[in-house]
Amino acid sequence: MEKKSFLAPGVLFLILHFVVFAQSPITLTKWKVYTSQVNILSADTDKDGNIWCASNGGVFHFNPKNFSDYESFNSLNGLYSIDTKFLTYHPNTDEIYVGTYDGVLSIYSPNGGWKNLLDIKNSQFTNVEINQILFNDTIAYIVGGFGLTTFDIRHKVFLKTPSRLGNFPSGTRCRHSLIFNNYLWVATELGIARISLGEKITNPDAWENLAENSGLQNPNIFFLSEENGYLFAFSQNTIYRYEDSTFKTYLQLESYEKIVSVQSFEGKIYFATEFFISSLNSERVYFFSESPLNAKINGFLFLNESQVAIFLNKSGLVIKNLNNGKLEYFLPKTPISNQFRYFDIDASGGFWSATNPDPSGEGLMFMKDGKWTNFATFLNPSIKTNNFIKVTCVGDTAFVSSWGDGLYAIYPKADTFVINKFDNQNSPLTGIPNNPNYVVVQQSAYEKRKSLLWIVNYSDAKLGYLLIAKDKDGKFYGFIPTPMRKYHNIVIDEFGTKWISSSDGTGFYYFNERGTLEDSTDDVVGNLAWNIYLPSNTIYSMAYDLNGFIWCGTGNGIFLVLNPGAVLNNSNPVIKKLKMLEDYAINCIHIDALNYKWIATNKGVFVVSPDGSEILLNLTKENSPLLSNEVLYINSNPYTGEFYFGTTKGLAIASSMNVLPAEKYDIAVFPQPFRLPKDQQLLIDGLASESEIKILTIDGEIVRTLSTNSRRTFWDGKDYNGNFVSTGIYLLVAKSLTNRESAVFKIAVIKE
Template identity: 25%
Template structure:
């Protein structure tokens, strides 16, 4: 009877927790750009689409979207092209760096030989063709043959004139011969030649029998007829003679042969017209797919029966069937997002604009984005026409009173956004100053709200280069009292003493400003310039890339020569002053200055006051005091999309850490969450714990740094730990490192006052 009661109790807990499951601690997610389609391939039951950064598949019957990325098991990012071998049921993905992945059923097989090769020249993979369990890669070196059964490079055809490398654009075969479309023309070889990597076994046929000389863009076999693309003309072979069967004056994005037709994706310059043509091998147009609303920038197309699947640069994947169009949208941001990134009220805000290292604008119209944990929303000129001039949004702030969004453009002024119909753009109608030497250009370099809801703004290159839009809506302008080239000012941070820390770009340190008793009284304003050298701030470098305030109120600075900490920001303007110091970190029994030779680009503080540090060489997690390295993530040892980190932001509620890189955004569920002073709302995940689960169990919503005990129903202690902020982590094992038995375990938490209370239950199921 006792077993039946426990089983009934377990089942009730299972049902109660089904809707409350959270992703396991230590799990990665990616948030790459899947909106721009560039290549498409067909399988029996799926359509595969390549984007600039990853790939995805669509179920042809159910429309189910599956992302194919490094987080899902791929070995790289930045997809150049892909193709599907129907005979071998294998998807081949070629990356921009010439790395190669083969997807077969549930396996991903990496073939890195081309990527790792030290050979000089253009190793780019431009096209992929298949024949007899082999993939023929058209590259800048020649034709590289991959054995798809042994998963290895089996041959390389170096077929340029006199044995040189030549760019190959496409490859095809008929019953007896191979055809290579190269920059030197169409080259042909007998398949049974003794040595196909000898250029002398290849004959250039361009310039003979009706085929013009010079570069050939593509070659295909369509029902045993060889088809060649020569710029904007299609030629077909007839008994060794070549005949032009179709041409037009549009710009051809791609030509493909699929389901016994030729598909041309093209654009008519100056007319805002784009279309896909379906043409027979004798040059007859049998279908024109054109709809400027549904099809914006067709890049590549394939056909199956009455369906034409089109990779569109703006729309992603579009299926055209007669006059009907269906778009398959994958929710994601646009491209890599370079601007500021932070959380407010459980929502991620990301500025998508760009500036280069010299702080010049890039005319990036990406705008800004929000992410609620499941859905990305974009705000830019694509869906908000008034943002046409608000380019390069590099900084963003949210008014804590009503969540009005302020987006700072590096050239287009300041956008105040409440909704699509309630907005205002500040330029000459405010205290913003036009950039010196750049008329009509208003540059916002950084922003931050203070505790009194005043918005502080750095006005890069403005004559009065530091501003405040006060909580009552009135503006006040200041001029930084130091001589600095172009009056340049960047990011803004406000400390616990209400002082403003202002980044000075291009290796000029940072300013600190204290407005005294009143913003409007300039008489007691104080300024300080932090730079290298004792007595001047003691920074390790004047190139300050980032700054953050930790839970102790300390200011952490990331420079191109490591990290500096200011532990006494409230004493900056006292007689003795306050200077930065470099912490000494212990790693591998070696103590040294923290990241002394690292270019630190981003720092974020989690709920346990630990620091996540992003550099050009990956990510470190270090202890709260900066004296110990706890984790190290790189693109080589983890799903991190790139070692070049731009920004880091942390969701305080879930502990998920977001990394912005040049290949897009990815996230890692960390172990520290914001503390909860109401232990009745503690969440345990996963619970129930399934038999096959070997990951960490998170206990979230605990009091700050509480002592947590896991006990059996009879009170016997199984495990004890301390929470990271408001979350404790348990690997499901007891003190003997043995996995606990199935059953119900109680979670007890003791707060800082020593009061212990049962806060949750964990169910293990066989």
């Protein structure tokens, strides 16, 4: 099978605007979003033969002949929603119509770009998903979870929505529609409704209902089609033919053969289950095992009499030549998943992300310079699982924990990657009770000053080490032998104490080997849940801040361990439950380079001040390019100020001024000269910690004072009165309140 890849960098879109929040020091710029487009759900071809695809991560199109003219769309370049479900092409208007799971109708015109209509989304319907769009002259029939509505193609406005279809109750879910014998037929979850094309669709009495009394033994109908003058209806695994005013079973499939797609091509009906594509007379077009991927089928599209495109579940598509059986495989160069559950950044700026644990894992994702490399069982022979949980980067090596296959160590080398694995065969890691080879590893953490990687080995009711250390020479050491090892997260405080928490409610371990890996007599070990009351024993996230506090995220807010060093003196630390966010489930807590706390919740991101006293902002998809308010994880690069927001709908990245300060001044400014008001801001880089900055005229008059703890800050070119300064040479005088160092730099300003 010939394998090809998309040449474009996937779904990278850049928007050069600022997201500035009122009364907040946080400024986020240069947003990018990345979504997965490998799970294709629907497609159609335009007049030029380009294939347009709707996926879980937006829309893309390409020319299948030579794989050129690739272009993709998501929420930053046209689409209101990336949750696209159905796509069709209107040949008369040369437009692409897209329906989404969340009720958005998006229309693409080659001349006008995207138009997003939110009428269904903003309606009062409980289920707003759009399942199909059917064109009839200047009208489009749109069916979905809400029922049926009509749309004026010329004026781009919605027309009429029936309150109900005959005796089917209001809100009956509609799956598909067809015009046949001067009737509009609508497939629903309760049967089929039909109406003469000359009748008013808003009149319930004009509709006729066909269900069990009409021969539909299973009235839950998903598709309709016609062949040789007959109407065919498709339930989940039964095909009915309509004849003599009744439906008769035409073909009964096995219970596991779920029909997922139906298409009529050149007068013949073809249907797909998850495993094969066939005509009604059992002419087999494709079987899932023809591809070495063995991926289930989402749908298909006949391109011509000799080619069919098959959409593989979470695996791109294949184009089959029906003359010679040859397959061409296309996998978009995008992330393999929209689930960015846990990620880290390596020393070279490479981004590594796990997806999901068992049973819904989708692999591991790596991105460098906007280009994606995916690791999954169907892509890499060395990868034996897709159930990756968490990532810790040490240098350029990503240590990736898995649910069932131990700990992977992956690093780039030349144009490839080296993949090593640690499990029960080559380390003290142990498996689960009924399968010693099924090794579950949760989070790992790197203790830089000791060059030690600490690994949490998860299990239940099997004796083994909860905590394992790996030194720089590859030698392993085991600690805390116990049969109950249902623990997930680990942080290391400034005293070298490892804090290990559980998301299963089994407590909160601490451990310190006191620098002696082979001498257990001086070890400090205990479980806080056994000694003191904790606000919650179920901890989903932990972080250690620059004040020396351990932040613990639970299902009901946050609590702090204020003095973790107390355990080294056999004392209990002080625990403080915070009032802020006490009604929120905390998915992740991230401490950035300047000690701001970034809290991921199912209602967006909350940023807490460095001293922990107040919430500075709530970042949501409504006020930013975040792809979803269900934020799973947050991380940042302290050297570049880039922030990474992992959600259930994809990854968003933004630039900030929250950068580690320089050890000593190395000031640079951009642009030079600074032209006002054309250049909105002057970037000042190379600042030491806690800098106080004065902008002076060449005569020494102070025009503006700035302060920051970051390596970078901006000057807007204005004085204390808010006026742009005059043309001239200005002096930037910076002094660190931490180390008392100072620096002077000249700035050229031109006021135009």
